[in-house]
Structure formats: C-alpha cells, structure tokens
Amino acid sequence: MSSIQDVATLANVSAATASRALSRPDMVAQTTRERVLNAAQQLGYQPNMLARSLRQRETRTIGVIVTDILNPFHAMLAKGVQDAADRHGYTAFLFNTDEDAGKERRALDTLRGHLPQGLIVVPTPHTHENLKLVPNLPIVELDRVTGNTGVTTVTVDNIGGARAATAHLIGLGHTRIGMIVGKLDITTAVERHAGFRQMLEESGQTYFPELVLPGQHREKDGREAALRLLSLPPAVRPTALFVGNNEMTVGAVLAARELGLKIPEELSIVGFDDSRWAQTMTPPLTVVAQPAYDLGVLACDHLVTQLGHMQSGRARASPARVQLPTELILRQSTAPPACVPTA
Amino acid sequence: MSSIQDVATLANVSAATASRALSRPDMVAQTTRERVLNAAQQLGYQPNMLARSLRQRETRTIGVIVTDILNPFHAMLAKGVQDAADRHGYTAFLFNTDEDAGKERRALDTLRGHLPQGLIVVPTPHTHENLKLVPNLPIVELDRVTGNTGVTTVTVDNIGGARAATAHLIGLGHTRIGMIVGKLDITTAVERHAGFRQMLEESGQTYFPELVLPGQHREKDGREAALRLLSLPPAVRPTALFVGNNEMTVGAVLAARELGLKIPEELSIVGFDDSRWAQTMTPPLTVVAQPAYDLGVLACDHLVTQLGHMQSGRARASPARVQLPTELILRQSTAPPACVPTA
DNA sequence: TACTTCAATGTAATCGTTTGCAACCACCGC
DNA sequence: GCGGTGGTTGCAAACGATTACATTGAAGTA
Numbered sequence: 001m002s003s004i005q006d007v008a009t010l011a012n013v014s015a016a017t018a019s020r021a022l023s024r025p026d027m028v029a030q031t032t033r034e035r036v037l038n039a040a041q042q043l044g045y046q047p048n049m050l051a052r053s054l055r056q057r058e059t060r061t062i063g064v065i066v067t068d069i070l071n072p073f074h075a076m077l078a079k080g081v082q083d084a085a086d087r088h089g090y091t092a093f094l095f096n097t098d099e100d101a102g103k104e105r106r107a108l109d110t111l112r113g114h115l116p117q118g119l120i121v122v123p124t125p126h127t128h129e130n131l132k133l134v135p136n137l138p139i140v141e142l143d144r145v146t147g148n149t150g151v152t153t154v155t156v157d158n159i160g161g162a163r164a165a166t167a168h169l170i171g172l173g174h175t176r177i178g179m180i181v182g183k184l185d186i187t188t189a190v191e192r193h194a195g196f197r198q199m200l201e202e203s204g205q206t207y208f209p210e211l212v213l214p215g216q217h218r219e220k221d222g223r224e225a226a227l228r229l230l231s232l233p234p235a236v237r238p239t240a241l242f243v244g245n246n247e248m249t250v251g252a253v254l255a256a257r258e259l260g261l262k263i264p265e266e267l268s269i270v271g272f273d274d275s276r277w278a279q280t281m282t283p284p285l286t287v288v289a290q291p292a293y294d295l296g297v298l299a300c301d302h303l304v305t306q307l308g309h310m311q312s313g314r315a316r317a318s319p320a321r322v323q324l325p326t327e328l329i330l331r332q333s334t335a336p337p338a339c340v341p342t343a
Numbered sequence: 344m345s346s347i348q349d350v351a352t353l354a355n356v357s358a359a360t361a362s363r364a365l366s367r368p369d370m371v372a373q374t375t376r377e378r379v380l381n382a383a384q385q386l387g388y389q390p391n392m393l394a395r396s397l398r399q400r401e402t403r404t405i406g407v408i409v410t411d412i413l414n415p416f417h418a419m420l421a422k423g424v425q426d427a428a429d430r431h432g433y434t435a436f437l438f439n440t441d442e443d444a445g446k447e448r449r450a451l452d453t454l455r456g457h458l459p460q461g462l463i464v465v466p467t468p469h470t471h472e473n474l475k476l477v478p479n480l481p482i483v484e485l486d487r488v489t490g491n492t493g494v495t496t497v498t499v500d501n502i503g504g505a506r507a508a509t510a511h512l513i514g515l516g517h518t519r520i521g522m523i524v525g526k527l528d529i530t531t532a533v534e535r536h537a538g539f540r541q542m543l544e545e546s547g548q549t550y551f552p553e554l555v556l557p558g559q560h561r562e563k564d565g566r567e568a569a570l571r572l573l574s575l576p577p578a579v580r581p582t583a584l585f586v587g588n589n590e591m592t593v594g595a596v597l598a599a600r601e602l603g604l605k606i607p608e609e610l611s612i613v614g615f616d617d618s619r620w621a622q623t624m625t626p627p628l629t630v631v632a633q634p635a636y637d638l639g640v641l642a643c644d645h646l647v648t649q650l651g652h653m654q655s656g657r658a659r660a661s662p663a664r665v666q667l668p669t670e671l672i673l674r675q676s677t678a679p680p681a682c683v684p685t686a
Numbered sequence: 687t688a689c690t691t692c693a694a695t696g697t698a699a700t701c702g703t704t705t706g707c708a709a710c711c712a713c714c715g716c
Numbered sequence: 717g718c719g720g721t722g723g724t725t726g727c728a729a730a731c732g733a734t735t736a737c738a739t740t741g742a743a744g745t746a
Contacts (some may be wrong), residue, residue, distance in 0.1 A: 003460075003702055014726045019704060029724060045475075049456035051702035054393045054731045069417050079412055079439060091453050094437050096422060110434050112394035115344075250623060276562075280593060282625045311680070345731055357696050360736060373693060394732035396702045 002043040010039035011321035024048070054208035058311075061091050062303060063116040065107055066142075067124060069096040073273050073292050074122065077142060080296020081120055087302045099217075108133045118238075118246065120296075125185045140307050142299045144187045152306065154299040154322040158188050161288040161326035162195025162242070162286045165270040168286070168328060169240045171204050174337045178223045178238030178287060180248050181219060189214075192244050192272060211238050215248050217274060222248025226255035230267070239337035240268035246275050253281065264335035283332035291324050298322055345386040353382035365390075374559045396458065401654075404434050405646060406459040408450055409485075410467060412439040416589060416616050416635050420485060423639020424463055433460075442560075444469035451476045461646045463639075468528040481649050485642045487530045495649065497642040497665040501531050504631040505538025505585070506668030508613040511629070511671060512583045513546050516679045517611060521554035521581030523568045523591050532557075534613060535587050540622065554581050558591050565594025573602050573610070582680035583611035589618050596624065607678035617672060626675035634667050641665055 008018035013032055021028045021036035028036070038044075053059040064081050066074040078094055085092040093116065095107035101124065108130055111119070118138040121127060123146045131139065131148075141153045169177050179196050182189030193212070200207045211230060215221030220241060229238055244248040248269035253263070259265045263283055271278055274289035302320055351361035356375055363370045364379035366484035369381070382388075396402040407424050409417040419438050428435040438450035444467065451473055454462070461481040464470060466489045474482065474491075482680070484496045493584070512520050522539050525532030543550045556565030556572060565586060572581055581653065586592040602685055604610045614621055618630035645663055 004701075004704095015703080016705075016727075020725090023704085027724080045727080046452065046455050048397075048458065050393045050397045050458060051731085052704075054391075054733090055702080055704045057731070059393070069412075070415065071420055072413060072415070075413050075418050082439060086449070091436075091457075093434075096425060099675060104390060106429070109389065112389050115391065115432075250619065254623060268415060276593065277623065278619045280620065281623065310693050337743060347734095348732075359697080359735075360695055363695090366734085370694080376693080391732050395734075396703090397703090398732080398734045400701070561729080 001048075002045050003048065006046065007036060007039045007045050009033040010043065019149075040225055059087060059115050059117060061093060061114060061116045062300070063107075063111040063114075063119040063121075064092050064094045065097060065104065065111075065119065065121040065251065066094070067097050067099045067122050069094070072275055076292035077299075078122060079120070080298075081142075081300045082295040082296075083299035084297040085304075088300070089112065090117075090304060094299070097124065099124050099131065107132050114123055117187065117307055120303055122301045138303060140299045140303045140306075142295060147187075150319055152299075152302050152320045152322070152325075153274070154295055154297065154302065154320075155188075156290045156324050156326050158191035159195035159198070161328070162192040163199040163271065163278075164326070164328040165242050165272070165286075165288050166196050166199035167203070168334065169242065169268060169270060170199070170205060170331070172240075172268065172312075172334060172338040174238075174240040175205060175337075176208065176211065176236065176238045177205075177242060178208075178213075178229045180222055180229070180243045180252060181212060181214050182217050182244045182248070184214060188216075196242055215244075215251075217245055217247055219247045219251040219254075221301045222251025223255045224251070226252035227258070230255060230259050230261060239266075240270070240334070242270050242272075244272050246271060246273040246278070249273075249285070249287075250277065251295065253285070264333050266338055268334040270328075270334060279331075286331045286334045287329050289327045289329050291326075294324060298324070344674050345388050346391065346479065347388070349386055350379060350382045353386065354378040365606075376673040402458050402460060404436060404449075404457060404459045405643070406454040406457075406462040406464075407435050407437045408440060408447065408454075408462065408464040409437070410440050410442045410465050413439070415618055417632065418506060419463070419635035420642075422640040423636040423641075423673055424643045425639075427643035428647075431643070433643075433647060435643070440467065440545075442467050444473065447473050450475065460650055463642045463646055481646060481653065483642045483646045483649075485638060489532075490681035493662055495642075495645050495663045495665070497638055497645065497663075497667075498531075499633045499638065499667050499669050500553070501534035501669075502538035502541070504633075504671070505535040506542040506616065507586050507669070507671040508615070508629075510540050510546070510633050511611060511673070511677065512611060513542070513548060515583075515611065515677060516550060517583040518680075519551065519554065519579065519581045520583045520585060521551075521556075521572045523556075523565055523572070523584065523586045523588045523595060524555060524557050525560050525591070529560075532587055539552065539585055540596060543626035548561075556570050558587075558594075560588055560590055562590045562594040562597075564596045565591025567593035567594070570601070573598060582609075583613070583677070585613050585615075587615055589614060589616040589621070590614075592628070593620065596628070607676050609679070611677040613677060622674075628679045629674045630672050632670045634669075638667060641667070652664060 004018050005015050008015040018036050021033045025033055028120055068074050082092045097104040097107055102117055112134050120142050122143050123141050139151045141151055145153045169254055181193045191291045196241045197207050213225040215225045243252045256263055256267050263269055271285050271287045274287045278287050280287035346360050348358050351358040360371055361379050364376045368376055387591050409421055425435045440447040440450055455477050463483045463485050465486050466484050471489045477647045480624050482494045484494055488496045504542045524536045527533055540550050556568040584595055586595045599606055599610050606612055616632045621628035621630050
C-alpha cells in the first residue's frame with residue numbers, strides 16, 4: 001500500500017501539495033496537479049481512511065443496527081440504507097442483534113470505536129438504555145420508535161395499515177376477528193393492535209379481548225397463538241385472523257393447516273408485511289405491504305442531511321417524523337365467513 | 344469522547360502508562376493500574392480504533408462481500424461470518440454487490456481504505472479481475488470459487504448434492520429428467536450440472552441436452568426455463584425437474600402451477616438450497632439443503648487462523664479446500680412419474 | 687559502600703493524512 | 717525600482733493511540 005508520501009515523492013512535491021492536489025484541486029497549479037494525479041494513478045494510491053478520519057475527525061461512516069438480518073423485511077431495510085449511504089458517499093456498517101440486549105450493546109461498543117457519524121437503528125426495548133453508550137450521536141429510528149423525543153423516526157403507518165386490514169375483514173362480513181399481535185413493548189405491535197381495535201369499534205363491531213393473543217414475533221409464537229385461537233369452540237372461534245408480522249403469519253398458516261382449516265373458506269387470514277412467501281403460498285396471502293426499501297433509503301437520507309446541517313454549523317435540524325403509507329394487497333386468503341352468504 | 348490522555352491525566356500518569364495499564368496489565372504496578380482503570384471507567388473511555396489501528400497497522404477488521412443479501416442463503420452466510428468474527432474479536436464489514444461488477448469494485452475500493460486484514464467473498468466472474476484492487480489481502484472464497492490457486496475456499500459438495508438429487512429422481516422411475524442450471528460461469532452451477540450429468544450416465548440413463556436450460560439465477564429465469572421445458576410435447580416433456588438454486592426453483596414451481604401441472608403427480612421437482620418457502624409451500628419441496636450458517640462460520644474461522652499465522656510470522660498457512668456435505672431432504676414434491684406404476 | 691539488576695514510568699517517535707502558517711516568487715502598478 | 721498582491725508551495729503541527737528507548741529509584745549482592 002503506497003502512501004501519499006510515495007505519491008508526493010514520485011511527483012516531486014511535498015506530501016502537503018500531493019494531498020491538496022487530490023482533495024482541493026483548485027489550490028494547486030494545473031501542471032503539478034497533473035503530475036500528482038499521474039503519480040497517484042501509477043501507484044494505485046488509495047487514501048488511508050484511518051489516517052484521514054483521525055485527522056479530520058470525520059469518518060463518513062454510519063452505523064446500521066437491525067434486529068434480524070434473516071428477516072427479509074430487515075434485509076430490505078438494510079439494503080435501502082446501504083444503497084442510499086453509498087450514494088451520499090458514506091459507508092454503512094451493518095450489525096445484527098437478534099433482538100438481544102447484549103448483542104446490541106456489543107454492536108454499539110464496536111461501532112463507537114469506529115467513530116460513526118450517525119446511527120440508524122431498529123430499536124428494541126433495551127435500545128433506550130444502550131444508546132447511552134454512544135452519547136451525542138445523531139440517531140434515526142427505523143421501523144419502530146423508542147419514544148425518545150429529539151430523534152428522527154422513519155416508520156410506516158401501522159395504524160392505517162391495521163385499520164385497512166381490519167376494515168377489509170369487516171367488509172367481508174366477519175364478526176369474530178382474532179388478532180395475533182407482537183410483543184407489546186414494541187411500538188409497531190402496539191400500533192397495529194390499536195388500529196385493529198379502533199376500526200372494530202368505529203364499525204360498531206365488538207372487540208373481543210380473548211381473541212387477541214400476543215407472541216414473540218417468531219413463527220413458533222404465531223403457530224401457538226393460532227392453535228389456541230382456532231381450537232376454541234366453533235361458536236366462538238374467530239373466522240378471520242389478522243397477524244401482526246410476517247414470521248408469525250407463517251406460523252398461523254401452518255396452524256390452520258394442521259387443524260385442517262381451509263383458507264379462505266373456513267378461515268380468512270391477513271398478514272402484515274408482504275414477502276415472496278406470502279405471494280407464492282397457496283392460497284396467496286392478503287397482506288398489508290410495507291415499503292421496506294424506501295424506509296431504509298429515507299432513514300439514511302434524513303440522517304445524512306442532518307449530518308450536513310451539523311457540519312455546516314447550522315442549528316440542529318428539527319427531528320423529523322417520517323411516516324410512509326402501507327398498502328393492503330388483496331389476494332386469496334380472505335373471503336366471507338362460511339355462515340354468511342356472499343353479499 | 345475522552346481520549347487516553349484524559350484518562351492519564353485523571354489517573355496522574357503519562358499516556359504511555361495509561362495505555363499499558365489497559366492493554367499490558369502486567370507491565371504496570373498494581374496500584375497505578377487500578378487508578379487508571381478507575382479513571383477509564385469513570386470517563387467511559389473507549390479507545391479510538393482509528394488511532395489504534397493506524398499505529399498498530401492492524402485493524403482487526405475483515406470484509407465480507409456477498410452477491411445478494413436479500414437471498415436468505417446469503418443472509419445466512421453473512422450471519423455466520425459475522426457471528427464467528429465477533430467471537431474472534433474481529434469486526435466484519437458487510438457489502439452487497441447484486442452480482443454487479445461495478446458495485447463489487449466500489450465495495451472493494453471502500454473496503455481497501457479501511458484496511459481490512461482479510462476478505463471473505465462470494466465471487467462473481469469479475470472477482471478475479473477486481474481483486475487486483477486489494478493486492479496481498481488474505482482471501483477466503485465462499486460458496487463459489489474463482490479458480491485462483493492459493494486462496495482458501497469454503498464450499499459445499501455441489502456435485503454430491505446434485506448426484507443425490509438426481510439419484511433420487513432416477514430411483515423413483517423418472518427417465519426424462521430436466522435441469523434448470525444457473526449461469527455456467529459460476530462454479531456452483533457448473534458443479535451441480537456436472538453431478539446431474541454424472542449420475543444420469545452412471546445409472547445408464549440418457550442425458551438429454553435439450554432438457555437442460557440455463558438461467559440467470561433469478562425467479563424470472565427459473566419460470567421462463569420451466570415454461571419452455573414443460574411446454575414440450577407430452578412424449579418428450581420432462582417428468583421431473585432438478586433446479587439449480589432457490590430463486591429459480593420458485594419460478595419453476597410457479598410455472599408448473601401456471602400450466603396446471605400437479606406436483607408431484609404430473610411433475611416432480613427437486614430444488615437446491617432449502618428455505619422457509621420450500622418447507623411451507625404446497626406441497627413441501629424436496630431439496631438439497633446446504634449448511635449456510637456453518638459455511639459462513641468456517642470461512643471466518645479459516646481466515647482468522649490464517650491471519651494468526653501471518654502475524655506470528657509463521658509460513659503462510661497452505662490454502663485449505665473446505666467442503667461441507669449437503670443433505671437431500673425428502674418432502675412431497677417428488678413421486679414416481681405418472682406413467683410408471685409405483686415400484 | 688559501590689555496582690548491578692530490574693521493575694515502573696516517562697519521553698518521544700511513529701502510523702498517514704490534513705491544514706494553519708509562513709515562505710517564495712512572479713507580476714503588477716506606481 | 718519598490719512595495720504590494722496573490723497564487724503555489726513547503727514546513728510542521730496536529731489527530732489518538734502504541735511502543736522503542738531512556739530514566740528513575742529501590743532492592744540485591746559482593
């Protein structure tokens with residue numbers, strides 16, 4: 001690896017001039033600049049980011065923390081962030097926490113040593129506490145929020161999405177609608193539940209608390225919750241399920257299959273978050289789709305503009321609350337309940 | 344952010360002593376060590392990796408380049424690598440190239456500036472050329488190989504996997520077996536094709552070149568190839584398909600559905616690489632499963648031991664050729680061909 | 687007592703880059 | 717001819733850590 005000194009020597013100038021030729025072209029004479037550029041080219045010179053960042057006290061690096069890189073939704077978020085960061089000339093370092101407080105802490109510690117200029121995080125209930133490890137770091141919360149005021153958040157309209165899903169089921173004539181909701185210490189779960197309940201009540205339907213079960217977001221949890229709900233006596237069994245995230249939806253579908261319930265004839269299902277699987281399972285699943293890639297891109301865009309503001313000494317940009325719409329995609333997993341004739 | 348100088352001042356020692364107290368405990372007196380440790384604790388001191396790495400000329404960082412982070416197989420590889428790196432005290436920086444030469448080049452350039460000590464890469468046909476950007480960097484090739492001698496490779500037994508899948512189909516009585524193979528400039532595709540052909544010929548079956556179509560690894564390609572194969576006249580149409588990767592398998596299944604072909608009664612399908620989708624589609628898919636997580640872990644382990652060897656001045660470890668077995672998982676997408684009675 | 691030894695600490699150089707400051711030179715206008 | 721101006725350049729000091737080497741002082745030995 002050749003250093004700028006090597007380039008300078010080859011071009012017969014001082015290191016300072018070589019540096020300027022590369023990063024402040026207008027400060028050096030045309031001919032010297034060309035000599036330096038040639039030398040750099042010839043040596044395949046690539047600046048040492050460590051040294052540069054150390055001196056400039058700016059790494060052009062941001063951290064990204066997601067909770068489950070194996071979840072396609074999160075993978076898509078990460079991709080959006082990374083693509084956007086790349087466009088802005090930043091490098092995004094990606095960490096995965098499996099929703100684990102310890103891993104999150106370790107990720108933050110590692111990150112801190114590398115002096116990122118900002119952080120995009122899908123928060124967990126521990127994040128609020130853990131973020132003390134990186135004081136004064138500009139943060140953007142993605143997908144979920146911690147309730148921290150003062151940070152920018154980029155989320156989807158979970159309430160709207162849940163309302164749309166619920167309205168759809170009500171419209172089909174369902175009156176006993178169950179919901180499998182996520183952990184209630186996670187904002188998306190809370191909001192989706194709120195939207196569900198709102199829409200039921202606004203439509204004059206009864207909200208049955210016993211038809212709402214929480215899960216830990218995993219396939220297994222979705223399956224267990226669904227098994228419990230669907231094993232209720234026929235008179236009280238829900239005829240439709242609204243499931244709060246993609247993993248649990250898989251579990252719910254599997255549970256229905258185990259019990260021999262035909263979808264959608266005997267059970268309607270709406271999932272939250274679209275996926276390859278939802279599109280190609282039989283029957284294709286009706287879902288509330290989220291613009292995951294755009295969420296990632298927006299989070300990064302906002303973080304970068306915020307960094308720009310800070311750097312140029314302007315007042316800290318007021319924290320944004322970005323919310324993207326969801327889209328209810330009707331497929332074949334929903335139908336009128338068995339006992340009600342098609343309207 | 345407090346520096347080691349701050350810690351030193353607070354502890355009433357020189358920066359040198361503070362540094363030693365933290366990283367060479369046995370070189371400093373018990374009592375001073377405690378003073379330093381306290382000071383560090385109190386200030387929440389975290390060493391600046393940039394400065395440290397610059398001085399030590401060692402970043403304890405490795406690069407990871409995969410070609411499609413949205414593909415669960417690659418996400419799993421990445422996770423394996425990152426978990427292992429973490430265990431070894433290394434930080435893994437993940438990049439995604441979408442199989443694109445330009446993106447790969449940019450990723451390598453970015454990476455180079457951060458001076459990684461090694462690189463784990465899922466190579467594309469351009470990788471051989473692009474790797475010139477990072478001369479003298481220890482490399483581990485993951486999943487695929489470039490044919491570079493001198494680098495460690497961690498792959499699965501593609502030939503064995505393909506042979507097992509093919510043998511299974513032959514055993515069921517299929518005589519016209521088609522294959523949708525990947526791009527033939529990618530080693531996994533070549534090997535899976537080779538295994539397929541080998542097994543056919545060893546079993547005394549005919550290898551029909553016209554039943555083997557290439558694709559670009561995407562769902563769309565799988566669908567198109569399958570549509571062509573399955574639209575052949577009944578007399579020559581394949582009764583079974585072996586598909587070379589997970590994405591294309593989805594396409595093949597969709598194609599069969601479009602044509603109204605029942606799986607497995609009218610068409611048997613075996614995919615390469617297991618997935619959530621393969622497990623839960625109807626019917627569940629027979630697949631050649633790959634130990635993706637372990638591949639990632641092993642790649643990282645080998646890279647790290649190699650780094651250890653280099654550092655301790657020992658001879659460069661001879662490049663390993665690690666190959667993990669695949670496992671044929673029988674589910675319900677394969678059955679004897681319609682015209683042949685169950686043996 | 688004087689000399690050696692060794693543990694504990696400090697001094698200063700170093701990694702590769704950027705950048706404030708000063709030096710230099712050529713040219714211009716008076 | 718001289719001072720001023722401004723465009724180019726180099727010198728040297730940072731950035732924050734590690735580490736070779738020098739220094740100190742106390743203990744051990746003859």
